[in-house]
Amino acid sequence: MEKFDELQTIWNKQSNNVGKTSAEKLMKKGEAHIKKVRAGHWGTITIISVLAIVLIGYFFWMKAYQKNGLTIGLTLMIVVMIVRVLLEWMSAIRFRSILPDIPLAEFSAKMQLYYEWRKKIHTIFIPIIYTLYMMGFTLLLPSFKANLSHGMYLYCVISGYGFLTLFGLFLIRLLRKEMKLLKFLKGLN
């Protein structure tokens, strides 16, 4: 291994420019990150709760329970939104439970299991949720047409379907990214 020893000597001669950082700076970043994670956690709960309250409020304000299409449409949207949030919440808890201080073999196996679970969410649950949400929104349209001005109705249709299309594209991008990661993790075994 004489040649390798030579390589080792060359490797050891490197001078590393580690950049400008300090323990103090990183402690501050660490604290900020902890706060951000907590804020994100409560932020998600708040946003979803507000959305659910708005939808439920709209349900009663419109006396939707007296109108078939509106009842089914709003109920579908509320239920699938809650299911979607619960799934994301479960994913976040599951992801956070994989600590980075375990051996590489165990870490990659756990990450692989996590992304297999994400694959199931993306390929089974999300298409169902997306379709039901789209159906729910479509069922609301006759009520919008009857109760809103023509301009406002058009705005609701375009922005609603536009948002759903963009969101669908975002989900496809996310799926591709996570599947690439899963493929990489499988390659580690």
Place this chain on the structure above:
Amino acid sequence: MEISGKVNKQAQFTELFDKHYTKVFSLCKGYFNGNDTLASDSAQEVFIKIWESLDSFRGESNISTWIYRISVNTCLLYLRKQSTKKEKTTSVFPPIATEQYSLEEEEKLQKMYGCIQKLEEKEKMITLMMLEGIGYKEISEVVGITEEALRVRIHRIKKNLTQCVQHGKI
């Protein structure tokens, strides 16, 4: 009580930072094909995780093993969670010319980085830890294989790496 606990944690973290940051940086630098920026960003992420998890360290392994585990696992997934734009930067080897190197040595070092990139991910990590002088027992605990299996792998890696630097093939 809480304040003194926090002060202790800060002192412990500062000690760990002073002792291990350069080695963690070097590990990440090797993993990212000599890219200082990526190495610095990922090494900082490693130490942010160390700060966040320090309270949960139970002393079941050496603290250095614990730090290397976090380093290896963080570097492994660091780029894959970033944008593809950042991912491309690893294919560019930055100039590393210093006065310490002869032209021949500099060329060999560049080849070494290139050859390490050709290794499988696990072997890449093992190689980098070995080059950083981390003991076999500790590497085996970081990777999660037996010391015996590690010795066999390291023997093969050394042979392959030497061949690759000489002939450009693994």
